[in-house]
Amino acid sequence: MIKNLFILFSVISLSACKSDNFYDTTRELKTDKDIYKVGDEIRITMKIIPQKDKKDIRVYENYKNIDFSFSLVNDSKNIYNGYWSATSGKHLPLSKIKKLTITKENPLNVEFVGKIYVEKEFVSILFPRINNYKVRFKKELVEDSNTIIRIHGISNPISPELGAPVEEYFNTKDFRIKL
Template identity: 25%
Template sequence: MKNILTIFLISILAFGCSKNDFENTNLHLEFDKETYQSNDNFELTIRIVPIEAEKTIRLYKNLNNIEISFLSKSEQLGFHQELKKRFIEGPSFTGDDSEYIDEFTISKKKPFEKKLLGTISESENEIIFEISDLKIKDKIDKTDLLENPNILIKGNCRTVYGIEGKSFETKEIKVVVE
């Protein structure tokens, strides 16, 4: 009996954890403008569109499975966002994860869209990008932006029960520093 129960639990975890909600989707980042000044606010729209048919995706209510990083051209080879401390949970034994996870059915005509507000601020030596809803605070050296004002925005969206996920299409904006 113990062997059957063990096999049952392992198969639940294996099949539940291996599902990639973002397989067969396109992930886009869209900004309200292409060029910003330091001390500007910005609006970032996260858009998830299925490639073919209707699809169900799951996101943490606190959006903890979405990671975004702002990089200067000189940093573009790295993904420097400080990783958040995370505990990856498996599927709930009761089957009810609604307290922590939202489930969305998306289609080409009705993709998932989430608008986030962010700020660009300035310190003595750095430009700071902050999105409070995602708990992101990235800093770029001002001298990098004086040489090249282009900023790359990279990110990914992980499935709620594992490490699999998919990357957003890289987006580029300009930040003019005086």
């Protein structure tokens, strides 16, 4: 019995040492504008700031675990987070892991740049540096002045501790595309 408890304690201790999380951080998601036009670039900035003096975090070098996706909101059409896109991280391969010590003066600050364009009946946003991650919405929905495009952000721990949430959310950010 004591031997089993010792083994269980050892396994838990070892797994806790290799775990990571985004607890005790503030996660901010911003765009460079609130209204875009076709042909514009959209800049999405995702920032992770420790709530205390400093925090160690782990991220993939290509930021596969600092993820975002899009949805549509249009109250007049009863659309709330509809037409949800795939997440950006699903378009990236696993890469090397880097351990970072972030501080309030030096937070993790990641920028993703996409290009907005129209193709046939769709409005698309292409992110070339994320393996050509592309988001598409029907043009007729985006043209509606009541439609908002919402960005959702998630930071996913690489090795979450046992029983911990597997993601930590950013604030959402809304914007429009004028056609």
